[in-house]
Amino acid sequence: MTYSYTQIRQYLSCPRRYKHRYLDGWKEKDTRAAMLFGRVFEQAVAAYFQRRDAAAVLYREWSAHQGSGLHFSERDSWDRMLQSGVQLLDRFAQDDRVRVRQPGRNLQIQFTKPLAGQNDFVAYVDAIGELDGTRCLLEWKTTASRYPDEPTGLLALDPQLVCYSWVTGIAEAAQVVFVRKRLVEIQYFRTVISNEQREEFSHLVQDSIQRIESAEFLPHSGIRFPQNPCTSCPYIGLCLGRQDLTEAALVRRPGADDLGWLDELTY
Numbered sequence: 170m171t172y173s174y175t176q177i178r179q180y181l182s183c184p185r186r187y188k189h190r191y192l193d194g195w196k197e198k199d200t201r202a203a204m205l206f207g208r209v210f211e212q213a214v215a216a217y218f219q220r221r222d223a224a225a226v227l228y229r230e231w232s233a234h235q236g237s238g239l240h241f242s243e244r245d246s247w248d249r250m251l252q253s254g255v256q257l258l259d260r261f262a263q264d265d266r267v268r269v270r271q272p273g274r275n276l277q278i279q280f281t282k283p284l285a286g287q288n289d290f291v292a293y294v295d296a297i298g299e300l301d302g303t304r305c306l307l308e309w310k311t312t313a314s315r316y317p318d319e320p321t322g323l324l325a326l327d328p329q330l331v332c333y334s335w336v337t338g339i340a341e342a343a344q345v346v347f348v349r350k351r352l353v354e355i356q357y358f359r360t361v362i363s364n365e366q367r368e369e370f371s372h373l374v375q376d377s378i379q380r381i382e383s384a385e386f387l388p389h390s391g392i393r394f395p396q397n398p399c400t401s402c403p404y405i406g407l408c409l410g411r412q413d414l415t416e417a418a419l420v421r422r423p424g425a426d427d428l429g430w431l432d433e434l435t436y
């Protein structure tokens with residue numbers, strides 16, 4: 170079985186949710202505008218490093234989703250997202266703090282790590298390049314509001330970066346956060362992931378896989394009224410036996426469990 174960061178994250182957030190998604194084949198509908206825009210924007214960033222017209226790529230790819238029934242948050246619309254995306258690409262080029270040499274090899278790189286048994290772990294790292302002259306693995310994020318930058322060093326606790334550092338063996342890691350607010354902003358964070366963190370993550374993965382293989386799928390959503398994570402979980406219709414909620418949020422692809430690692434490309 171091939172595992173990914175997204176699978177382990179889903180299992181740790183709620184084992185029942187993992188079962189709905191990876192064993193029973195229920196998948197969230199791809200109608201979230203913010204998520205789709207993030208994917209499109211990453212293609213535009215790749216075009217920038219390939220010395221192509223990044224704004225034209227953004228427009229072309231985002232146009233493919235125009236009028237396709239996307240769900241926008243209150244402050245967003247198709248036009249507004251496009252506009253902020255173009256501004257962010259301009260700002261990124263002006264800042265000129267990130268370099269990716271040989272973009273054909275160093276963008277969206279697949280790493281596979283063999284695990285115990287017949288298992289392996291796959292990760293797609295956005296890029297390996299330089300931030301302000303330091304070689305590091307790079308992750309792009311698009312968001313509607315800025316990421317917290319206090320307390321200092323917070324990024325070292327980011328589980329996705331720890332995961333990618335474990336898979337690649339690269340200690341230096343950076344996140345470039347493209348903030349789509351009215352006055353756009355780009356945040357550049359850099360951190361160093363320690364050996365100890367990589368070892369701990371390895372244990373976390375092995376431990377989660379053991380529990381998955383033992384079919385431990387008890388629901389534990391971390392209930393804490395009124396901030397019960399079930400309220401924002403796309404699988405709530407299945408857990409409540411509500412067909413209307415299920416049909417609104419999910420599609421079923423039975424037998425999709427073997428391809429679950431493909432989710433890694435969509436988050």
Ligand code: SF4
Binds near residue numbers: 388403
């Ligand atoms: S609705 Fe709650 S219990 Fe059910 S899968 Fe989602 S988080 Fe888990």
